Amino acid sequence: MLFHVQMTVRLPHDMPADVADELKAREKAMAQSLQRDGTWRHLWRIAGRYANVSIFDVDSPAALHDVLSRLPLFPYMDIEVQALCRHASSIHDDDR
Amino acid sequence: MLFHVQMTVRLPHDMPADVADELKAREKAMAQSLQRDGTWRHLWRIAGRYANVSIFDVDSPAALHDVLSRLPLFPYMDIEVQALCRHASSIHDDDR
Amino acid sequence: MLFHVQMTVRLPHDMPADVADELKAREKAMAQSLQRDGTWRHLWRIAGRYANVSIFDVDSPAALHDVLSRLPLFPYMDIEVQALCRHASSIHDDDR
Amino acid sequence: MLFHVQMTVRLPHDMPADVADELKAREKAMAQSLQRDGTWRHLWRIAGRYANVSIFDVDSPAALHDVLSRLPLFPYMDIEVQALCRHASSIHDDDR
Amino acid sequence: MLFHVQMTVRLPHDMPADVADELKAREKAMAQSLQRDGTWRHLWRIAGRYANVSIFDVDSPAALHDVLSRLPLFPYMDIEVQALCRHASSIHDDDR
Amino acid sequence: MLFHVQMTVRLPHDMPADVADELKAREKAMAQSLQRDGTWRHLWRIAGRYANVSIFDVDSPAALHDVLSRLPLFPYMDIEVQALCRHASSIHDDDR
Amino acid sequence: MLFHVQMTVRLPHDMPADVADELKAREKAMAQSLQRDGTWRHLWRIAGRYANVSIFDVDSPAALHDVLSRLPLFPYMDIEVQALCRHASSIHDDDR
Amino acid sequence: MLFHVQMTVRLPHDMPADVADELKAREKAMAQSLQRDGTWRHLWRIAGRYANVSIFDVDSPAALHDVLSRLPLFPYMDIEVQALCRHASSIHDDDR
Amino acid sequence: MLFHVQMTVRLPHDMPADVADELKAREKAMAQSLQRDGTWRHLWRIAGRYANVSIFDVDSPAALHDVLSRLPLFPYMDIEVQALCRHASSIHDDDR
Amino acid sequence: MLFHVQMTVRLPHDMPADVADELKAREKAMAQSLQRDGTWRHLWRIAGRYANVSIFDVDSPAALHDVLSRLPLFPYMDIEVQALCRHASSIHDDDR
Numbered sequence: 001m002l003f004h005v006q007m008t009v010r011l012p013h014d015m016p017a018d019v020a021d022e023l024k025a026r027e028k029a030m031a032q033s034l035q036r037d038g039t040w041r042h043l044w045r046i047a048g049r050y051a052n053v054s055i056f057d058v059d060s061p062a063a064l065h066d067v068l069s070r071l072p073l074f075p076y077m078d079i080e081v082q083a084l085c086r087h088a089s090s091i092h093d094d095d096r
Numbered sequence: 097m098l099f100h101v102q103m104t105v106r107l108p109h110d111m112p113a114d115v116a117d118e119l120k121a122r123e124k125a126m127a128q129s130l131q132r133d134g135t136w137r138h139l140w141r142i143a144g145r146y147a148n149v150s151i152f153d154v155d156s157p158a159a160l161h162d163v164l165s166r167l168p169l170f171p172y173m174d175i176e177v178q179a180l181c182r183h184a185s186s187i188h189d190d191d192r
Numbered sequence: 193m194l195f196h197v198q199m200t201v202r203l204p205h206d207m208p209a210d211v212a213d214e215l216k217a218r219e220k221a222m223a224q225s226l227q228r229d230g231t232w233r234h235l236w237r238i239a240g241r242y243a244n245v246s247i248f249d250v251d252s253p254a255a256l257h258d259v260l261s262r263l264p265l266f267p268y269m270d271i272e273v274q275a276l277c278r279h280a281s282s283i284h285d286d287d288r
Numbered sequence: 289m290l291f292h293v294q295m296t297v298r299l300p301h302d303m304p305a306d307v308a309d310e311l312k313a314r315e316k317a318m319a320q321s322l323q324r325d326g327t328w329r330h331l332w333r334i335a336g337r338y339a340n341v342s343i344f345d346v347d348s349p350a351a352l353h354d355v356l357s358r359l360p361l362f363p364y365m366d367i368e369v370q371a372l373c374r375h376a377s378s379i380h381d382d383d384r
Numbered sequence: 385m386l387f388h389v390q391m392t393v394r395l396p397h398d399m400p401a402d403v404a405d406e407l408k409a410r411e412k413a414m415a416q417s418l419q420r421d422g423t424w425r426h427l428w429r430i431a432g433r434y435a436n437v438s439i440f441d442v443d444s445p446a447a448l449h450d451v452l453s454r455l456p457l458f459p460y461m462d463i464e465v466q467a468l469c470r471h472a473s474s475i476h477d478d479d480r
Numbered sequence: 481m482l483f484h485v486q487m488t489v490r491l492p493h494d495m496p497a498d499v500a501d502e503l504k505a506r507e508k509a510m511a512q513s514l515q516r517d518g519t520w521r522h523l524w525r526i527a528g529r530y531a532n533v534s535i536f537d538v539d540s541p542a543a544l545h546d547v548l549s550r551l552p553l554f555p556y557m558d559i560e561v562q563a564l565c566r567h568a569s570s571i572h573d574d575d576r
Numbered sequence: 577m578l579f580h581v582q583m584t585v586r587l588p589h590d591m592p593a594d595v596a597d598e599l600k601a602r603e604k605a606m607a608q609s610l611q612r613d614g615t616w617r618h619l620w621r622i623a624g625r626y627a628n629v630s631i632f633d634v635d636s637p638a639a640l641h642d643v644l645s646r647l648p649l650f651p652y653m654d655i656e657v658q659a660l661c662r663h664a665s666s667i668h669d670d671d672r
Numbered sequence: 673m674l675f676h677v678q679m680t681v682r683l684p685h686d687m688p689a690d691v692a693d694e695l696k697a698r699e700k701a702m703a704q705s706l707q708r709d710g711t712w713r714h715l716w717r718i719a720g721r722y723a724n725v726s727i728f729d730v731d732s733p734a735a736l737h738d739v740l741s742r743l744p745l746f747p748y749m750d751i752e753v754q755a756l757c758r759h760a761s762s763i764h765d766d767d768r
Numbered sequence: 769m770l771f772h773v774q775m776t777v778r779l780p781h782d783m784p785a786d787v788a789d790e791l792k793a794r795e796k797a798m799a800q801s802l803q804r805d806g807t808w809r810h811l812w813r814i815a816g817r818y819a820n821v822s823i824f825d826v827d828s829p830a831a832l833h834d835v836l837s838r839l840p841l842f843p844y845m846d847i848e849v850q851a852l853c854r855h856a857s858s859i860h861d862d863d864r
Numbered sequence: 865m866l867f868h869v870q871m872t873v874r875l876p877h878d879m880p881a882d883v884a885d886e887l888k889a890r891e892k893a894m895a896q897s898l899q900r901d902g903t904w905r906h907l908w909r910i911a912g913r914y915a916n917v918s919i920f921d922v923d924s925p926a927a928l929h930d931v932l933s934r935l936p937l938f939p940y941m942d943i944e945v946q947a948l949c950r951h952a953s954s955i956h957d958d959d960r
Binding site: 578580603604607608611612617618619620621622623624628629631658659660661662663664665666667668671 | 715724
C-alpha cells in the first residue's frame with residue numbers, strides 16, 4: 001500500500017560539518033537501497049527548501065514506521081504522513 | 097517539469113445531485129484525458145477525505161494554471177501547488 | 193491494520209429536522225454494523241463537541257476510504273486520519 | 289473515566305545518548321506498569337513520528353495529571369488531552 | 385470535577401429575530417438553573433465578543449457532554465473544553 | 481475588574497535543577513501571597529500540561545501587568561490575557 | 577483605561593444595499609458620538625482591508641463590552657481585544 | 673504617514689543580565705528620542721506580555737524600516753507592520 | 769512608494785454568471801487603467817489559484833486603500849498588504 | 865519562468881559578528897551577480913523585518929532550487945515559493 005510522506009530536514013546549526021556530511025551520506029545510501037527494493041517508490045525535492053515529497057510502498061503502517069524511524073536523519077526531520085489509495089479516475093496501473 | 101498538487105473538493109451542500117453528478121463525470125473525463133496525454137502523471141485519493149494528491153508534468157507554471165483552471169471542479173477546490181525538482185538521491189529515471 | 197480517525201460533524205443549520213434525523217439514524221445503523229463485524233473497533237464521543245474519536249481495523253487505506261466515504265454523514269464531516277502501528281512499549285495484545 | 293492523550297516527544301539534540309536511553313527505559317517500565325494496573329488502556333505509535341496516541345482510564349483529571357506529570361519524558365513532550373465519554377452509537381462494553 | 389469551557393456563539397445572520405430571542409431566553413433559563421444546582425460554577429463574558437468562559441463542576445466527562453449538548457445554543461457554538469485539577473499552589477478551598 | 485490569564489511554562493532544558501527549584505519556590509510563595517490579598521482569585525492546573533488557568537482581580541490593566549511581570553517565572557511563560565466582564569445570565573455575586 | 581481593538585467587518589454578500597447603507601450610517605454616527613465623548617480615542621483604517629484599529633478609553637472591561645456590543649455592525653465583525661497599559665519608555669502624557 | 677507596529681521581545685535566556693540591561697537602556701533612550709522628534713507617536717505596553725503596540729509617523733516604508741532596524745532590540749523582536757490611513761468616520765485631526 | 773499585495777478572489781457559488789462576468793470585465797478594465805497610469809506596477813497570476821500577486825506604486829497608504837477599495841471585486845477578495853522598501857543589495861533602479 | 869520567493873532570515877543569536885558579516889557580504893555579492901545575469905529580477909526589503917520578497921526568472925524549478933540552495937544564507941532562511949504565470953489582465957510585457 002502507498003503512503004505519501006513529506007519530510008523537512010532541520011539540522012542544528014552547530015552540528016559539525018563532518019558529522020552532517022556523514023549523516024547525509026548514510027541517508028543517501030539507505031534512500032537508494034530502499035528505492036532499489038521498491039519500498040521508496042518516488043522521491044522529489046521541493047524547490048527552494050531542504051525538504052522532499054516521497055511515496056512509499058509498504059505492507060503496513062508498521063512497516064512504514066520501521067523504515068522511516070531507521071533513517072539516519074529521522075531525529076532531525078518533521079514528517080507528515082498521509083495514507084493513499086487508488087483514485088477512481090486514475091488510469092495508471094501503478095497508481096495503486 | 098513536475099508540480100505537486102493537492103486538491104480538496106468542497107461542493108456546496110445545496111448543489112442538486114444531478115448538477116454534481118454531471119460536474120464529476122466531466123471532471124473524470126478530463127482527468128483521464130490529461131492522464132493519457134502524459135500531463136497528469138499521478139493521481140491518488142487521500143484515504144478518508146474528498147481530496148487527491150497529484151503530480152503534473154507540464155512545460156511551465158502557465159501551462160499548469162491553464163490545465164487546473166479549466167477543470168470542471170476548479171471553482172469548488174482548494175488547491176495547493178509545490179514546484180518539484182529531481183532529488184540528488186533519486187535513482188528513478190522518471191522522478192524528473 | 194489500525195487507523196485513528198477523528199470526525200467532526202457540521203450539519204447545515206438550514207437542514208430540515210427530519211432529514212437530519214434520518215441521516216443520523218442511518219449513520220448509527222451503519223456504525224453499529226461496522227462495529228459488529230470488527231471494522232470499527234472503538235468509538236468515543238469527545239466531551240462537549242459534536243465529534244468522535246474512532247479506531248478502525250481494516251486491510252488497507254483503500255478499505256478505510258471505502259468505509260468512511262459511504263457513511264451517510266460523510267459529506268458533512270471534517271475527517272482527520274492517522275495511521276497507527278504497534279508501540280514497542282505496549283503490552284496489550286489487541287493494540288496491534 | 290477515559291481521556292484521549294496524544295504525546296509528541298522532542299528530545300534535545302544535544303542530550304547524551306546514555307541519558308536518553310536511561311530516560312526511555314524508565315518511561316517504558318512506567319508505561320508497562322500503568323498498562324498492567326489498567327490506567328493506560330491503549331497505547332499506539334503514530335506511524336512515521338516519535339509520537340503516540342493513548343487512552344487513559346482514571347478517576348479524575350487530577351489523577352490523569354498525576355500520572356502524566358510523573359512520566360520520565362514529561363518535560364520533553366507536547367501533550368494534548370481530550371476528555372472522552374460513551375458514544376450513543378457504540379456497542380462495545382469497554383468503550384466507556 | 386472541574387472543566388474549563390470556552391463557548392463562542394455564531395448565530396446565522398438570516399435567523400429571524402424572534403427565533404433568536406426565544407433561543408437566547410431558553411439558554412439563559414437553563415444557564416441559571418445549572419448555576420443554581422451548582423453545575424455551572426462560574427460564567428463570565430469575554431469583553432468585546434459574543435463568547436463566554438465558564439467553569440463546570442460535574443461528575444464525569446459524560447455528565448459534562450450531557451449538559452453542554454442540551455443547551456439551546458449548542459448547535460450554534462464553537463466549544464473548547466479543558467480538564468482542570470487542583471493546582472499545588474492554590475490556597476482556595478473551592479479551586480478543586 | 482477580572483482578567484482571565486492562561487500561563488504555559490517553558491523552562492529551558494539545560495536550567496540546573498536547583499535554579500529551577502528555587503524559581504518555583506519563589507513563584508509559589510508569590511502566588512499564595514497574591515491569593516491571600518485577593519488579587520489572584522482562582523488558580524487551576526490544566527490536566528496533563530505544565531500550564532494553569534487563572535482569574536485575576538485588579539484595578540486596571542496596568543496593575544495586572546505589574547503583577548504578572550514580577551512573577552519569578554515570567555521570563556519563561558507564554559501568557560494569554562482576556563478581559564472579562566459580568567455575564568447577563570450569571571447569578572453568582574462574585575462573577576463580577 | 578485603554579484597550580486596543582481590531583475590528584474586521586464581514587457583511588453577508590446577499591445583504592441588500594440599502595440595509596447595508598443604513599447600518600453603516602448608524603455605525604458612523606455612533607462612532608463619531610463615541611469619539612466626541614472621549615470613549616473612542618483613536619480610529620484608523622487598515623490600508624487595503626475593510627477593517628480598523630481603534631483605541632478605546634473606558635472605565636472597565638464591562639464598559640468596553642457595553643460599547644462594542646451596541647455597535648450596529650457588531651454582529652458582522654470579528655473583534656480582537658488587547659488590554660493596554662502605560663509603557664515605561666513612553667514620554668507622551670496621553671499614552672496612559 | 674502612519675504605521676501600526678506590534679513588537680514582541682524574545683531575549684535569549686542565556687543572555688547575561690548586564691548585556692540585557694545595557695540593551696534595554698539603549699532601547700529606551702532611542703525610543704524616547706524618536707518620541708521627542710515625533711516619529712514614534714504612540715507607545716503602549718500590552719498587559720501581561722513583553723510586547724508593545726506602537727504608532728509610527730514616517731515619510732515612507734523605507735524610513736520606517738530604517739528606524740526599526742536600528743533599534744538595539746531589533747534582532748530579538750518579532751515585528752508585525754500594518755499600514756494605516758485616515759478612517760472616513762474619524763473626527764480626530766491627528767488620526768491622519 | 770511600493771506595496772506588495774496578494775489578492776485571493778472568493779466569488780459566492782450562487783452568483784449568476786452574467787453578474788460575475790460583468791464584475792470581472794469591470795475589474796479588468798480598472799486593472800489595466802491603473803497599470804497604464806503607473807499605479808499597478810506588476811500583476812502576476814499565482815499558478816493554480818484564483819489569486820494574484822501585485823506591486824502597487826502609490827503616494828501613501830491612503831492612496832493604496834483608495835485604489836483597492838474601489839476595485840469591483842474588492843468585496844469578494846481576501847487582501848494581504850506588505851509595505852516594501854529598497855533592499856540594500858538591489859541593483860535595479862526601479863526596485864525602489 | 866517566474867517564481868515568487870519570500871525569504872526570512874533567522875541568524876542564530878550566538879553567531880560571531882565577523883562570521884555573520886562575512887556571510888552577508890557573500891550573500892550580497894551573489895545576489896548582485898544573479899541580478900546582473902537576469903536570474904534575480906526583483907528584490908525588495910519587507911519594511912520592519914529581516915526578510916525580502918523576490919522574483920526569480922529561471923528555466924525550471926530545478927534551476928530555482930540550484931540558485932536558492934547555493935545562497936550563503938540558505939541554511940538560515942525560511943523560504944516560501946509560489947510559481948507565477950502571466951495574468952490575463954496584465955499589460956506589462958515583462959510580467960511574463
